[in-house]
Amino acid sequence: MSASVSLRHVNKVYAQRAKNPIYAVKDFNIEIKPGEIVALLGSSGCGKTSTLRMIAGFEEVTEGEILIGDRPVHRLAPAKRNVAMAFEGYSLYPPLTLRQNIAFALKGERLDTAEVSRRVDAISKLLELDKHLDRYPSSVSAGQQQRASLGRALVRKADIYLLDEPMGQLEPQLRAALRGRLKRYLREHRMTAILVTHDQTEANALADRIAVMEGGRLQQFASPGELKDAPANLFVGTFIGEPPMNVYRVRPSLGEGRVSFRGAGDGKAEVLSYAESEFSAPIRQLIGKGEEIVLGIRPHDVRVGEGASLGEIVSNQWIGDQTHMEAAFPGGVIVSTLDARHPGRMGEPVKLAIPAGKLHIFAGDGRAIAHGTRLV
Numbered sequence: 183m184s185a186s187v188s189l190r191h192v193n194k195v196y197a198q199r200a201k202n203p204i205y206a207v208k209d210f211n212i213e214i215k216p217g218e219i220v221a222l223l224g225s226s227g228c229g230k231t232s233t234l235r236m237i238a239g240f241e242e243v244t245e246g247e248i249l250i251g252d253r254p255v256h257r258l259a260p261a262k263r264n265v266a267m268a269f270e271g272y273s274l275y276p277p278l279t280l281r282q283n284i285a286f287a288l289k290g291e292r293l294d295t296a297e298v299s300r301r302v303d304a305i306s307k308l309l310e311l312d313k314h315l316d317r318y319p320s321s322v323s324a325g326q327q328q329r330a331s332l333g334r335a336l337v338r339k340a341d342i343y344l345l346d347e348p349m350g351q352l353e354p355q356l357r358a359a360l361r362g363r364l365k366r367y368l369r370e371h372r373m374t375a376i377l378v379t380h381d382q383t384e385a386n387a388l389a390d391r392i393a394v395m396e397g398g399r400l401q402q403f404a405s406p407g408e409l410k411d412a413p414a415n416l417f418v419g420t421f422i423g424e425p426p427m428n429v430y431r432v433r434p435s436l437g438e439g440r441v442s443f444r445g446a447g448d449g450k451a452e453v454l455s456y457a458e459s460e461f462s463a464p465i466r467q468l469i470g471k472g473e474e475i476v477l478g479i480r481p482h483d484v485r486v487g488e489g490a491s492l493g494e495i496v497s498n499q500w501i502g503d504q505t506h507m508e509a510a511f512p513g514g515v516i517v518s519t520l521d522a523r524h525p526g527r528m529g530e531p532v533k534l535a536i537p538a539g540k541l542h543i544f545a546g547d548g549r550a551i552a553h554g555t556r557l558v
C-alpha cells in the first residue's frame with residue numbers, strides 16, 4: 183500500500199510570464215522510501231506548501247518530474263495520483279456533518295455501511311473527534327475542523343499521505359498527545375507521509391527524516407539527530423535547535439602548540455584557544471590556512487563553571503525545566519543551557535568551557551567543514 187516518492191529536479195515558478203516571476207521551488211531532489219514519514223520544514227515562504235501541492239497535483243510542476251513508486255505522476259490530475267491530502271484550510275463540505283465528511287473519503291472504496299462506520303469511528307477516536315461527529319463544520323472549532331480534515335485524509339487507502347500543517351490549530355497539550363498517536367498510526371499502517379510544518383518540535387517528533395528548505399532550495403535531508411549533530415551548512419546549523427547555535431566569525435592561527443581563534447572583526451580579540459593536540463591533523467591542516475571561518479557552538483555544549491574562559495553573566499533564567507544563561511565573553515555573547523538551576527547573578531563572572539570536540543566549523547561561505555573531530 184505504501185509507495186516511495188521521488189522528486190527529480192523539480193522547479194516551481196509562479197507568474198512565469200510576468201516581469202518578476204517568483205521562483206518558489208528550485209531544483210528540488212528527494213527520494214522518500216515506502217513507509218517513511220518526512221517533514222518539509224522551513225520558515226514562511228520557503229516553498230514547502232508549493233512542493234506539497236505539486237506532489238498532490240494542485241499546482242503544476244514548472245520543470246522536473248515526480249514519481250510515486252515507479253509511476254510518473256506530475257502530468258496526472260490529482261484524482262489519478264492516489265494521494266490523500268489534509269489541507270491547512272480544512273476544505274470540509276459545509277452541508278455535511280463531520281462523520282459524513284470523513285466517510286465521503288471512502289466513497290471510492292465501495293465498502294459496506296458497517297465497514298465505513300467502523301473505519302470512521304476508529305479514526306475519529308484516534309483524533310478525539312468521536313463526540314463531535316454529528317456536528318457540522320460551521321459549529322465546531324478550528325481545531326476540530328482541522329482534525330476532521332486530517333481524519334478524512336487518513337481514513338482512506340492511498341499510496342501516499344500529504345499533511346499540510348496538520349496540527350497548526352491545536353492547543354499544545356492535544357497537539358503533543360496527537361503527535362504520538364499519529365506517528366503510531368502511520369507506522370502501524372506503514373503509510374508514506376509527507377507533512378509540511380514550520381514547527382521543528384513537530385518535525386522532530388513525527389518525522390524519520392526532515393527536509394530543511396530555505397529560499398526554495400533543499401538545504402539538507404536527514405534524520406533529526408543528524409541535522410543537529412552534522413548540519414550541512416550554517417543555515418541548517420542555526421535554524422535547527424532551540425535556543426539557536428551560537429556563531430562567531432573568526433580567523434584561526436596555529437603557533438606554540440596552540441590553536442587560537444581571533445575575532446574576524448576590528449577588535450581581533452582572542453575568542454577561544456585550545457592545545458593543538460585537541461584537534462585532529464586534518465582539521466589542524468584545514469584551519470592552519472588561516473582563512474576566515476565561522477565557529478558554531480550549541481548552547482547545551484557550553485560547560486558552565488568549568489575551564490578558564492571567563493565570561494560575565496548577562497542573564498540567568500530558569501524556564502521550568504532548564505536554565506538559559508547569557509554571558510558576555512571575548513567573542514560577544516554566548517548562550518548556554520543547563521539542566522540544573524545556576525546561582526549566578528547578572529554582572530558576576532562565570533567560567534565557561536567549550537570542548538574542541540563540540541565545535542562546528544563552517545567555511546566563510548557557510549558550508550560545513552567539520553563537526554567536532556569529524557571532517558565533512
Ligand SMILES: Nc1ncnc2c1ncn2[C@@H]1O[C@H](COP(=O)(O)OP(=O)(O)OP(=O)(O)O)[C@@H](O)[C@H]1O
Pocket residue numbers: 196197204205206224225226227228229230231232233380
Ligand atoms: N499562487 C501563487 N502565486 C504566486 N506566488 C505564490 C503562489 N503561491 C505561493 N507563492 C509564492 O511562492 C513562494 C513559496 O510559497 P509557499 O507557500 O510554497 O511557501 P511556504 O514555505 O509553504 O510558506 P507558508 O509556511 O507561509 O505557507 C512565496 O514567495 C509565495 O509568496
